[in-house]
Amino acid sequence: MNLSDVLNDPPRPHEGMVMGLTEAALTFIYENINDRCNTLETGCGLSTVVFALTGSRHTVIAPAPSEFEVTKSYCRDRGIPTDQIDFIAEPSQKVLPALESPPLDLVLIDGGHGFPTPYVDWFYTAGKLKKGGFLIVDDVWLWSCQILRDFLNEQPHWEFVAEHDRRTAIFRKIEDGSEWLEWTEQPLPARGGRIKWIEGQIVMDEPVTVGGMAAFKRGIEDLKRGNFKILADKISRRIFS
Ligand SMILES: C[S@@+](CC[C@H](N)C(=O)[O-])C[C@H]1O[C@@H](n2cnc3c(N)ncnc32)[C@H](O)[C@@H]1O
The missing domain is CATH 3.40.50.150 (Vaccinia Virus protein VP39)
Structure with a gap:
C-alpha cells in the first residue's frame, strides 16, 4: 500500500x-x-x-x-x-x-x-x-x-x-x-490589542482612547450646563445606534 x-x-x-x-x-x-x-x-x-x-x-x-x-x-x-x-x-x-x-x-x-x-x-x-x-x-x-x-x-x-x-x-x-x-515578546499580541508594546513602551490605541476621552469630557460639560436631554440623546445614540 x-x-x-x-x-x-x-x-x-x-x-x-x-x-x-x-x-x-x-x-x-x-x-x-x-x-x-x-x-x-x-x-x-x-x-x-x-x-x-x-x-x-x-x-x-x-x-x-x-x-x-x-x-x-x-x-x-x-x-x-x-x-x-x-x-x-x-x-x-x-x-x-x-x-x-x-x-x-x-x-x-x-x-x-x-x-x-x-x-x-x-x-x-x-x-x-x-x-x-x-x-x-x-x-x-x-x-x-x-x-x-x-x-x-x-x-x-x-x-x-x-x-x-x-x-x-x-x-x-x-x-x-x-x-x-510574555506578550511583549510575541509580535502579534504585542501589536494586535488596544494596548500595544512598541520599542519597549506601552502605547495606548490612540483613536479609541483619545476619541473616548474627548466624548467623556463633552459629556461632563453637558452635565455641568444642565443639558440633560442632549446628554441622554448622545448616550442613547452611542449605546443603541
Ligand atoms: C477533522 S477530524 C480529524 C481528521 C483527521 N486528521 C483525518 O485526516 O481524517 C477531528 C478529530 O478530532 C477528534 N477530537 C474531537 N475533540 C477532540 C479532543 N478534545 N481531543 C482530541 N481529539 C478530538 C475527533 O474525534 C476527530 O477524530
Whole structure:
C-alpha cells in the first residue's frame, strides 16, 4: 500500500464520512516522515493511516474509540502495521499535560477545534517538538486555528513552510520557548490589542482612547450646563445606534 492507494480508498471513521487532511498535507507527512521519526497527532482518521504507512512511532489522541476501531481495521485489512502507534482514547486537553513522549519530528493539530483546544494542543506539544521539526495546523479557516496560524506566522521561533487550500498551515520549529513568552515578546499580541508594546513602551490605541476621552469630557460639560436631554440623546445614540 502507498499513499495513492489510501487516497483512492480512504478510511471513513467519522460516521462514514471522509474528513481527512488535504492531499498536499498528507503528501507532506508521507514524504518527510519515516520509521526513524516520532510523531503525534490530535484527532484521528486518514492522517493516522498515513502516519501508519510511514512507520513512525506515533501517538494519536482522540476521544473516539469507534474511530480508532475503524482506523485499525482499515489498516489490518490492508496489511498496514499499527503496532507502532499508541491510540489514546481521551480528549487531548486531558492527556497532553502529563504525556511523556520522546522528542517529536512532527505534530499534527487536528483534534478539537473549539476555543481553546488548538492552543492547548499547541502549548503542550510545542516543547516536545524538536528544533527543525514540523507543526501542521489544520482548519485554519476556523477562527481558533486561524489565530494560532497568524501567531506562528509572526513568531520568529517558527518558520512558515506552506499553506494548502487556505486550510492547512505547515511550520518548522526554529527555536524553543515561544509558548512561555510574555506578550511583549510575541509580535502579534504585542501589536494586535488596544494596548500595544512598541520599542519597549506601552502605547495606548490612540483613536479609541483619545476619541473616548474627548466624548467623556463633552459629556461632563453637558452635565455641568444642565443639558440633560442632549446628554441622554448622545448616550442613547452611542449605546443603541
Ligand atoms: C477533522 S477530524 C480529524 C481528521 C483527521 N486528521 C483525518 O485526516 O481524517 C477531528 C478529530 O478530532 C477528534 N477530537 C474531537 N475533540 C477532540 C479532543 N478534545 N481531543 C482530541 N481529539 C478530538 C475527533 O474525534 C476527530 O477524530
